[in-house]
Amino acid sequence: MSIRSQLLLAAASVAAMLALAPAHAQETVKIGLILPMTGGQASTGKQIDNAVKLYMQQNGDTVAGKKIEVILKDDAAVPDNTKRLAQELIVNDKVNFIAGFGVTPAALAAAPLATQAKVPEIVMAAGTSIITERSPYIVRTSFTLAQSSTIIGDWAAKNGIKKVATLTSDYAPGNDALNFFKQNFTAGGGEIVEEVKVPLQNPDFAPFLQRMKDAKPDAVFVFVPAGQGGGFMKQYAERGLDKAGIRVIGPGDVMDDDLLNGMGDAALGTVTAHMYSAAHPSAANKEFVAAYKKAFGQRPGFMAVGGYDGIRLIYEALKKTGGKTDGDALVAAMKGMKWESPRGPIMIDPETRDIVQNIYIRKVEKVDGELYNVEFATFEAVKDSGKTKK
Numbered sequence: 388m389s390i391r392s393q394l395l396l397a398a399a400s401v402a403a404m405l406a407l408a409p410a411h412a413q414e415t416v417k418i419g420l421i422l423p424m425t426g427g428q429a430s431t432g433k434q435i436d437n438a439v440k441l442y443m444q445q446n447g448d449t450v451a452g453k454k455i456e457v458i459l460k461d462d463a464a465v466p467d468n469t470k471r472l473a474q475e476l477i478v479n480d481k482v483n484f485i486a487g488f489g490v491t492p493a494a495l496a497a498a499p500l501a502t503q504a505k506v507p508e509i510v511m512a513a514g515t516s517i518i519t520e521r522s523p524y525i526v527r528t529s530f531t532l533a534q535s536s537t538i539i540g541d542w543a544a545k546n547g548i549k550k551v552a553t554l555t556s557d558y559a560p561g562n563d564a565l566n567f568f569k570q571n572f573t574a575g576g577g578e579i580v581e582e583v584k585v586p587l588q589n590p591d592f593a594p595f596l597q598r599m600k601d602a603k604p605d606a607v608f609v610f611v612p613a614g615q616g617g618g619f620m621k622q623y624a625e626r627g628l629d630k631a632g633i634r635v636i637g638p639g640d641v642m643d644d645d646l647l648n649g650m651g652d653a654a655l656g657t658v659t660a661h662m663y664s665a666a667h668p669s670a671a672n673k674e675f676v677a678a679y680k681k682a683f684g685q686r687p688g689f690m691a692v693g694g695y696d697g698i699r700l701i702y703e704a705l706k707k708t709g710g711k712t713d714g715d716a717l718v719a720a721m722k723g724m725k726w727e728s729p730r731g732p733i734m735i736d737p738e739t740r741d742i743v744q745n746i747y748i749r750k751v752e753k754v755d756g757e758l759y760n761v762e763f764a765t766f767e768a769v770k771d772s773g774k775t776k777k
Contacts, residue, residue: 414452414453414454415453415454415455415456416450416453416454416455416456416483416484416705416710416712417456417457417458417476417480417481417482417483417484418455418456418457418458418482418483418484418485418486418698418701419458419460419472419473419476419477419480419482419484419485419486420435420436420439420457420458420459420460420486420487421460421462421469421472421473421476421485421486421487421488421493421497422435422436422459422460422461422462422487422488422489422512423461423462423463423464423489423490423493424436424459424461424463425461425463426463426464426465427464427587427588427589427612427614427615428463428464428489428490428612428613428614429614430613430614430643430645430646430688430690431464431489431490431512431612431613431614431690432461432487432489434613434645434687434688434690434691434694435487435489435511435512435690435691435693435694435697436459436694437679437682437683437687437691437694438679438687438690438691438692438693438694438695438698439457439694439695439697439698440682441678441679441682441683441695442694442695442698442699442702443455443457443698444682445678446699446702450702450705450706450710451705451706451708451709451710452710453705453710455702458476458480458482460472460475460476462489462493464489464490464492464493465493466492466493466495466496467496469488469492469493469494469496469497470496470497470500473485473496473497473500473501474500477500477504477506482506483506483507483712483717484506484507484508484509484701484717485497485500485501485506485507485508485509486508486509486510486511486697486698486701487509487511487512487694488508488510488511488512488513489512489513489690490512490513490558490560490587490612491513491514491515491518491558491559491560492558492559493513494508494510494513494515494518494521494525495517495518495521498518498521498522498525499521499522501522501524501525502522502523502524504714505524505713505714505715506524506714507524507525507526507701507704507714507717507718507721508522508524508525508526509526509527509528509697509700509701510525510526510527510528510529510697511528511529511690511693511694511696511697512529512613512690512693512694513527513529513560514529514530514531514532514560514563515531515532515559515560515563516531516532516533516563516771516773516774517559517773519739519740519741520739520774523718523740524714524718525740526700526718526721526735526740527740527741527742528693528696528697528700528733528735528742529689529690529693529697529742530661530662530689530693530742530744531563531741531742531771531773532560532563532564532567532610532638532773533563533567533771533772533773534662534744534746534769534770534771534772535638535639535659535660535661535662535746536563536564536565536567536568536571536610536637536638536660537567537568537570537571537772538571538660538746538748538766538769539568539608539636539637539638539658539659539660539748540567540568540569540570540571540572540574540575540577541571541572541575542636542658542660542748542764543572543575543577543606543608543636544571544572544574544575544576544577545575547605548577548605548606548634548636549576549577549578549605550577550578550579550580550602550603550604550605550606551572551577551578551579551580551604551605551606551607551608551636552579552580552581552582552583552598552599552602552604552606552607552608553565553568553569553579553581553582553583553607553608553609554583554584554585554592554595554596554599554607554608554609554610554611554619555583555584555585555608555609555610555611556584556585556586556587556590556610556611556612556615557584557585557586557587558587560610560612561584561587561610561611563773564610564637564638565582565584565608565610567772567773568608568637572608580602580603580604581598581599581602581604583595583598583599585611587612590611590615590618591622592618592619592622592623593622593625593626596622596623596626596628597626599628599633600626600627600628600631600633603633604633605633605634606633606634606635606636607623607628607633607634607635607636608636608637609635609636609637609641610637610638610640610641611640611641612640613640613643613688613689613690614643614646615641616640616641616642616643616646616647616650617646617649617650619641620635620641620650620651620653620654621650623635623653624651624653629653634656634657634658635654635657635658636657636658636659637659637660638659638660638661639659639660639661639662639663639664639689639749639760640661640689641657641659642654642657642659642661642749642751642760643688643689643690644663644664644665644686644687644688644689644759644760645685645686645687645688645690645691646688647751647758647759647760648757648758650758654751654758655751655752655753655758656750656751657750657751658748658749658750658751659748659749659760660746660747660748660749661689661746661747661749661760662689662692662730662731662742662744662745662746662747663688663689663692663729663730663747664747664749664759664760664761664762665686665687665688665759665760666749666754666759666760666761666762667729667730667731667747667762668762669727669729669731671727671728671729672729672730674729675687675692675695675729676729679691687729689730692728692729692730695728695729696728696730696733699726700721700724700735703720703721703724703726704717704720704721704724705717707720708720718740721735721740722735722736722737722740723735723736723737728744730744730745731744731745731765732744732745732768734768736770736771739770739771739774741770741771741774742771743768743769743770744768744769745765745766745767745768745769746765746766746769747762747764747765747766748762748763748764748765748766749761749762749763750763
């Protein structure tokens with residue numbers, strides 16, 4: 388064969404490879420997972436990352452003939468980082484989904500990019516009601532603060548708690564938690580005797596807790612994001628609020644399962660409302676907890692469940708679209724989807740793209756020498772009241 392013929396053949400081979408490249412690229416579905424792997428919300432990021440890995444280990448990394456690739460990025464829960472990373476993932480990495488979002492400001496920062504690129508944004512953690520309203524491409528698998536805060540407000544008013552001091556993180560989820568709790572608690576005859584808001588980043592609870600103690604409430608209603616509950620409970624005990632008979636109530640973030648054992652006996656008796664406990668007595672949850680413990684050496688918390696169900700939602704949507712990654716088709720496939728999660732039955736509300744789920748009232752008890760949130764009441768199929776009341 389002449390040199391000219393060889394060169395022509397080589398050129399034809401390269402052209403063929405380039406022509407095939409997009410087809411090969413389309414065989415991979417890319418998920419940009421943006422999480423706080425460092426900083427104050429690092430426990431949230433690690434739980435979700437672990438849960439995504441666990442689901443993929445159990446279910447494989449191929450769906451509808453497509454290979455699933457997860458690209459993990461650490462935003463440290465800083466929204467400017469989230470926006471930059473989301474843009475890089477969409478433009479440079481050509482991801483088909485963005486997912487994760489440890490805090491509300493992060494989820495909101497990515498929303499316009501999801502809309503512009505028509506890329507589904509799967510919120511696995513952040514809990515402010517407004518999030519799903521910021522883009523038609525946002526679908527949530529975590530929770531909203533309204534779901535749990537209204538229920539604990541009703542419970543407190545009906546169970547002998549007359550006066551409450553509130554301590555909430557000073558950002559959107561904290562405001563949701565406070566407002567929805569206060570609305571239901573005061574409607575039931577309760578009184579708020581003190582309101583305190585603490586900074587989101589690196590809060591020192593001690594001076595605020597002294598104000599709580601001086602107000603002599605029956606209970607303190609607390610919302611701090613996952614990862615900060617341990618620090619709060621340490622200072623709560625150091626300031627003697629437990630000895631003063633002041634109870635802790637709130638949404639379940641403050642009693643996150645992955646940190647609960649380190650809080651000590653001061654946490655015993657704490658009553659919270661939430662969508663998940665590692666002690667949830669279903670067969671599906673027992674399997675999930677056992678697998679998570681085996682893989683990562685610790686029990687899962689509620690953030691892990693949000694991640695586990697989030698990656699499942701992506702898998703199931705791809706099955707329904709036959710592996711097609713058109714954003715509108717994927718979101719349409721997700722609407723109304725339902726299954727049995729480790730937390731119990733869940734559904735994606737077809738109207739709001741938000742999670743519908745059971746909320747459980749739980750009490751911290753010692754079980755086999757370890758602290759657990761033991762469920763004692765169930766409110767079934769709770770929608771986000773932040774939207775249902777509009």
